Amino acid sequence: MTVERLLVPGLLLVGVISVAAACLLGSTPLDPGRVAAALLGQADAGDMLVVWQIRLPRAIAAFVVGAALGASGAALQGLLRNPLAEPGVLGVSACASLGATFALYYGLVGISPWALPAAAIFGALIATALIAFAAVRTRSVVTLILIGVGISSFAGATMTLLMNLAPNPFTLSDMINWMLGSVANRSFDDLRLAAPFLFLGLIILFATRRGLSALTLGEEAASGIGLNLRRQWIAVVLGAGLATGGAVAIAGAIGFVGIIAPHIVRPFVSHDPARSLLPSALLAGIILVFADIGVRLLPTNSELKLGVVAALIGAPAFVWIAARRRAADD
Amino acid sequence: MTELIADHLSVTINGATLVHDMSFTLKRGELVALLGPNGAGKSVALRAVLGLAKRAGGAATLGGADTAVIDPMTRARELSYLPQTRPLAWPNTVRDIVALGRFSFGANLGRLQSADADAVASAMAACDITNLSSRKADTLSGGELARVHCARAFAANTPLLVADEPVSALDPRHQYRVMDLIADYVKKGGGALVVLHDIGLAARYAHRLIWMGGGRIIAEGPPAETLTETRLASLYGVKARINGLQVEIEGAL
Numbered sequence: 001m002t003v004e005r006l007l008v009p010g011l012l013l014v015g016v017i018s019v020a021a022a023c024l025l026g027s028t029p030l031d032p033g034r035v036a037a038a039l040l041g042q043a044d045a046g047d048m049l050v051v052w053q054i055r056l057p058r059a060i061a062a063f064v065v066g067a068a069l070g071a072s073g074a075a076l077q078g079l080l081r082n083p084l085a086e087p088g089v090l091g092v093s094a095c096a097s098l099g100a101t102f103a104l105y106y107g108l109v110g111i112s113p114w115a116l117p118a119a120a121i122f123g124a125l126i127a128t129a130l131i132a133f134a135a136v137r138t139r140s141v142v143t144l145i146l147i148g149v150g151i152s153s154f155a156g157a158t159m160t161l162l163m164n165l166a167p168n169p170f171t172l173s174d175m176i177n178w179m180l181g182s183v184a185n186r187s188f189d190d191l192r193l194a195a196p197f198l199f200l201g202l203i204i205l206f207a208t209r210r211g212l213s214a215l216t217l218g219e220e221a222a223s224g225i226g227l228n229l230r231r232q233w234i235a236v237v238l239g240a241g242l243a244t245g246g247a248v249a250i251a252g253a254i255g256f257v258g259i260i261a262p263h264i265v266r267p268f269v270s271h272d273p274a275r276s277l278l279p280s281a282l283l284a285g286i287i288l289v290f291a292d293i294g295v296r297l298l299p300t301n302s303e304l305k306l307g308v309v310a311a312l313i314g315a316p317a318f319v320w321i322a323a324r325r326r327a328a329d330d
Numbered sequence: 331m332t333e334l335i336a337d338h339l340s341v342t343i344n345g346a347t348l349v350h351d352m353s354f355t356l357k358r359g360e361l362v363a364l365l366g367p368n369g370a371g372k373s374v375a376l377r378a379v380l381g382l383a384k385r386a387g388g389a390a391t392l393g394g395a396d397t398a399v400i401d402p403m404t405r406a407r408e409l410s411y412l413p414q415t416r417p418l419a420w421p422n423t424v425r426d427i428v429a430l431g432r433f434s435f436g437a438n439l440g441r442l443q444s445a446d447a448d449a450v451a452s453a454m455a456a457c458d459i460t461n462l463s464s465r466k467a468d469t470l471s472g473g474e475l476a477r478v479h480c481a482r483a484f485a486a487n488t489p490l491l492v493a494d495e496p497v498s499a500l501d502p503r504h505q506y507r508v509m510d511l512i513a514d515y516v517k518k519g520g521g522a523l524v525v526l527h528d529i530g531l532a533a534r535y536a537h538r539l540i541w542m543g544g545g546r547i548i549a550e551g552p553p554a555e556t557l558t559e560t561r562l563a564s565l566y567g568v569k570a571r572i573n574g575l576q577v578e579i580e581g582a583l
Contacts, residue, residue: 218418223402226406270440
């Protein structure tokens with residue numbers, strides 16, 4: 001009980017520390033005094049540039065993207081009553097980055113800066129709607145996850161096709177960015193374009209989180225205790241679609257963080273999906289900020305992509321969680 | 331006074347009519363048992379009456395409101411529904427599961443208002459599960475879990491209760507304990523409709539029996555009037571001896 005009460009304040013504190021750490025660490029050495037001065041607007045132009053144009057937007061992007069994916073993961077797990085449900089596994093992230101890739105390939109981004117987030121969110125909503133439609137027809141969550149894997153593969157294949165046909169190397173490298181997932185070179189302008197959708201999604205998920213607790217009992221009993229099932233499905237599909245689409249518009253497809261964060265959080269909140277939502281969002285944000293610091297500090301020739309690192313850690317964790325589930329849990 | 335009324339209800343699924351022209355009323359202060367062999371349409375009928383399954387014809391009302399269009403929250407404050415038990419998705423604590431019975435009153439798990447906390451505490455006391463309060467659901471025995479679900483239904487303090495096979499898969503002692511809980515609830519003014527497979531148990535506890543076969547109500551009335559050897563033979567296909575309210579089944583016909 002006490003651990004649960006300290007969970008959210010503790011995660012908030014660690015979140016602030018992680019963003020501060022991200023501002024301190026980087027290829028240009030800056031001591032804490034200069035970073036603090038830059039954050040307060042009291043430093044010279046060079047320091048201001050490094051902190052405000054490069055490190056802070058990147059750290060905040062990583063945190064916001066993580067939070068969106070963590071909350072979407074927790075909400076989808078509550079809705080589908082399965083700890084393996086997650087935007088990445090269900091193909092939502094892949095469809096969103098396919099949308100982003102389309103916008104890049106056809107040069108829609110040149111027409112309006114909103115084209116990229118709009119296309120990513122459109123892709124994400126199509127995937128969540130497909131999952132929801134399939135869920136009405138099949139009662140088996142395992143089947144749903146397999147459908148998600150199918151959607152994911154199809155989106156990946158289409159994306160590879162577009163990359164094959166890419167008109168020039170610049171478009172190609174943009175596409176690779178969105179496929180692999182990265183928060184490098186993000187500015188506050190990029191954040192501003194996607195944030196409204198992302199936060200709208202998060203608000204929808206938080207506003208309807210109580211229904212996720214009810215679904216613990218199964219759909220029929222949940223409806224018996226007063227849950228409007230149809231409304232709950234629409235809310236999670238819309239909320240997770242908007243949040244994931246917004247996250248992908250910022251950083252491309254970053255997988256598995258939406259599984260790991262809720263999995264760690266759940267024992268501390270009595271396994272209640274509603275109560276896991278906020279801590280999962282915070283923890284997933286923290287994980288991505290630290291993972292991104294790691295990506296920047298690793299002495300590799302060309303910088304690793306955040307999404308690749310997330311998958312390298314997350315995929316084995318996914319296998320581990322899946323293997324520990326009992327067959328009876330279906 | 332809240333009543334659940336089915337009026338010439340019928341249900342068709344994929345072209346097959348599963349429930350024909352079903353009419354009955356559930357009032358407060360009575361325990362009604364719904365009996366019938368497997369496939370008689372009992373569960374479907376219940377779902378249709380509650381507005382959880384689509385009906386093909388007829389009407390069903392709860393407190394005068396059409397159950398097909400009633401708001402789920404309103405329905406949940408008038409009537410508790412215990413469907414056939416399914417495994418829980420997460421290993422929640424017993425107290426949280428019981429607290430879900432207060433969902434329609436806006437209860438948030440983990441920080442209950444005092445009215446909700448009181449209702450949860452007294453429901454847990456009534457079902458004798460107070461000592462299990464912080465146990466995880468996946469560590470409970472079948473009998474304990476059945477009482478947890480009963481407490482969940484009672485926590486809502488609804489005038490009516492509908493339970494679909496609440497004692498299936500329980501040993502005899504737990505069957506009686508759960509039926510005692512439901513009987514207590516009825517004694518305090520509640521009205522309960524319970525699907526049962528144990529005819530002896532139904533005859534012992536119910537004020538009224540509704541016999542269902544092939545999607546129709548075959549007979550309805552107090553156990554003393556409707557429980558007959560010929561009925562058990564024609565409906566269930568068993569040879570039985572009935573002595574007052576004692577039922578002794580001798581074998582399949």
